[in-house]
Amino acid sequence: MSSSEMELSDSGGPAALKGFEYQNFVAAYYVLNMLQDKSLITVRCEAVDDVDVVYANKIEYIQVKTTDKDSKWNASEFADADTDIVPPQGRQRKDQIVSKEDSILHKSILCDKGTLPGYFRIITPRDITDALKYLKISLNTRSEKTELRQPLLRKLNTCVERNRPKKLTAFKSPNKNGVEYWLDHAVWEVIPNKELLEMRCTKLIRQSAHRRGIYLSENGDAERILCSLLVNLFDKGSASRVLKSINDKSYHRNDFIPWFEAEIEHYANLSHEHVKIYSTDRIELQAVLSSFFREKNLYEAANFEGKKECTGLKGEYHRRKYGYDLIARNLYKWFHEVLLLPNEIADVSADKITDKFKTLTQRYQHEANFINQLIAKALLHSTVRTTYKAQPIAAHLHIDDDNDTCFDNIHIVLNTHEPDNLLMGFSRLITIVNTLSLEEIVGEFHELLESEAFSTQKEKVLIAKKDNYLLEHDINDILEPNSSLDNNLDRFKFVFFIGYESDHLKCSSKDMAHDFEEKIVSEATKKFRALVDHLVSVDDFYEDLHIEVYLYPIPSLASLINEVQNQVASQWTTA
Numbered sequence: 001m002s003s004s005e006m007e008l009s010d011s012g013g014p015a016a017l018k019g020f021e022y023q024n025f026v027a028a029y030y031v032l033n034m035l036q037d038k039s040l041i042t043v044r045c046e047a048v049d050d051v052d053v054v055y056a057n058k059i060e061y062i063q064v065k066t067t068d069k070d071s072k073w074n075a076s077e078f079a080d081a082d083t084d085i086v087p088p089q090g091r092q093r094k095d096q097i098v099s100k101e102d103s104i105l106h107k108s109i110l111c112d113k114g115t116l117p118g119y120f121r122i123i124t125p126r127d128i129t130d131a132l133k134y135l136k137i138s139l140n141t142r143s144e145k146t147e148l149r150q151p152l153l154r155k156l157n158t159c160v161e162r163n164r165p166k167k168l169t170a171f172k173s174p175n176k177n178g179v180e181y182w183l184d185h186a187v188w189e190v191i192p193n194k195e196l197l198e199m200r201c202t203k204l205i206r207q208s209a210h211r212r213g214i215y216l217s218e219n220g221d222a223e224r225i226l227c228s229l230l231v232n233l234f235d236k237g238s239a240s241r242v243l244k245s246i247n248d249k250s251y252h253r254n255d256f257i258p259w260f261e262a263e264i265e266h267y268a269n270l271s272h273e274h275v276k277i278y279s280t281d282r283i284e285l286q287a288v289l290s291s292f293f294r295e296k297n298l299y300e301a302a303n304f305e306g307k308k309e310c311t312g313l314k315g316e317y318h319r320r321k322y323g324y325d326l327i328a329r330n331l332y333k334w335f336h337e338v339l340l341l342p343n344e345i346a347d348v349s350a351d352k353i354t355d356k357f358k359t360l361t362q363r364y365q366h367e368a369n370f371i372n373q374l375i376a377k378a379l380l381h382s383t384v385r386t387t388y389k390a391q392p393i394a395a396h397l398h399i400d401d402d403n404d405t406c407f408d409n410i411h412i413v414l415n416t417h418e419p420d421n422l423l424m425g426f427s428r429l430i431t432i433v434n435t436l437s438l439e440e441i442v443g444e445f446h447e448l449l450e451s452e453a454f455s456t457q458k459e460k461v462l463i464a465k466k467d468n469y470l471l472e473h474d475i476n477d478i479l480e481p482n483s484s485l486d487n488n489l490d491r492f493k494f495v496f497f498i499g500y501e502s503d504h505l506k507c508s509s510k511d512m513a514h515d516f517e518e519k520i521v522s523e524a525t526k527k528f529r530a531l532v533d534h535l536v537s538v539d540d541f542y543e544d545l546h547i548e549v550y551l552y553p554i555p556s557l558a559s560l561i562n563e564v565q566n567q568v569a570s571q572w573t574t575a
Contacts, residue, residue, distance in 0.1 A: 025201060026123055038418065039056040040253065042251065044249050059118060063122050064123050072128055073124060080103055083097045097163050098163060108182065112177050118175065118177070121187050135186060201226050225267070253417060277469040278385075286382075288330040288331050288379060289327070304543040310551065311551070321509075322559075324562075327560065328560070331378050336360060339363040343469065344356055373428075383497065391470045406457060414471060421492065424493070424494055426444070426495070429498075433498060461479055496531065496547070504523060505553055
């Protein structure tokens with residue numbers, strides 16, 4: 001919507017806003033609905049109507065009327081315009097009574113001037129008469145009360161057209177929509193007082209904080225957050241329509257969601273009364289490897305439906321020596337997330353610490369028999385957790401699938417403005433990446449997706465994930481037994497992590513060629529292409545999948561494994 005849609009008038013704005021406490025609560029309520037409705041993009045205060053709620057596919061214009069009367073709203077009070085007396089002109093001999101077209105209904109219809117389909121809502125503390133009760137029925141269920149529509153349409157048309165010159169066409173919005181369109185897109189909502197609105201707002205705040213793993217205290221945290229929000233909305237509503245743009249009077253979800261999350265984190269840190277098992281704070285999370293290149297456009301000309309991306313990962317050199325010890329120390333810090341269930345991580349009671357440590361060491365001992373897989377799994381886990389806002393699902397600890405091909409990393413990728421994704425990953429540490437090893441990896445992937453095992457594992461993941469310990473997400477629908485991969489391709493991302501020995505890297509940097517960085521990038525790009533080409537040659541369906549490949553070249557896998565084992569031995573007794 002362009003700024004020209006906003007009426008350049010301050011009438012009913014800053015001067016009267018001090019009396020609009022009820023209206024501010026209405027605006028706050030719709031802003032807070034952004035927390036549960038990803039299609040709600042913007043809430044505007046005193047821009048086109050009292051409150052404009054902009055969704056991805058529509059806009060709802062809300063008029064808030066708090067006039068003090070004992071009687072209910074009737075059609076005449078709502079739709080009859082004030083009039084002017086116009087002196088005789090031309091052949092006229094008498095004064096003419098002419099509509100000012102300024103009733104609540106006239107003004108509401110005139111709001112319909114944007115590019116998105118217009119919807120309308122009237123919110124009042126006072127109730128309405130039976131003649132208007134059709135408007136209180138939800139748009140989704142009005143087909144059950146069609147007998148009420150026609151009488152109300154006739155009544156509203158009569159009110160709107162009353163005292164308008166006969167030569168004029170029927171009253172229309174700038175988008176050429178009239179009373180009938182308004183009636184079919186409008187709802188009247190009665191909310192008796194601002195206290196009820198306040199309760200709705202604080203409930204949304206508490207529920208949304210809870211879904212994000214934060215429990216606000218009952219001593220007024222939600223009310224303080226609401227107070228801060230109302231101050232922000234007051235400032236936007238009071239901004240001059242003449243001097244400010246429509247953007248100055250808008251609260252966008254891109255701004256609100258980070259603000260809200262910062263607010264609840266602030267109060268959670270004060271009270272310490274919350275559960276957040278898997279932090280998404282990038283400051284807290286320690287990456288094990290860093291990236292040295294990223295390739296997103298290699299398959300751009302192929303016009304695949306699914307994205308094909310590659311990231312090269314590296315360890316660092318310190319005093320010319322490859323940092324196996326640093327990688328091992330940082331990787332060790334991630335083992336508790338890889339080897340423990342969410343409830344085991346959450347239980348920090350003193351009497352359970354010994355049992356938790358025992359469980360951790362026992363699981364490591366079991367995994368140590370396949371140390372390559374454990375290290376690869378942990379490296380991919382740490383990479384995903386520090387790259388995305390991701391919550392891991394410890395499905396492999398719940399499910400006895402040692403004899404089946406399975407994904408060793410499953411994460412919910414949380415998206416602020418789009419539906420959340422499920423990331424499913426394979427990880428491998430192999431000495432050489434050649435045609436044979438790639439065929440093996442692709443074969444395992446293809447076997448899993450082609451068989452019933454994929455659907456079965458989805459269902460097991462749905463059962464295994466423990467939402468009590470996860471942040472709010474919306475991936476349940478794609479895990480249901482009747483949910484098809486084909487119908488949800490954009491919700492899945494498949495990831496391959498491959499660590500391999502590279503001839504271009506040495507344990508001492510002084511032994512490497514001066515152009516080793518260019519050679520490593522070229523080598524990784526070729527391996528990425530070989531993997532994707534082989535995937536799509538096996539089944540062109542894979543052209544449609546979103547696939548991300550992490551390639552980790554290293555001088556010596558044996559040295560890394562040995563250093564990880566030494567690091568664990570120095571911290572735990574695993575025998």
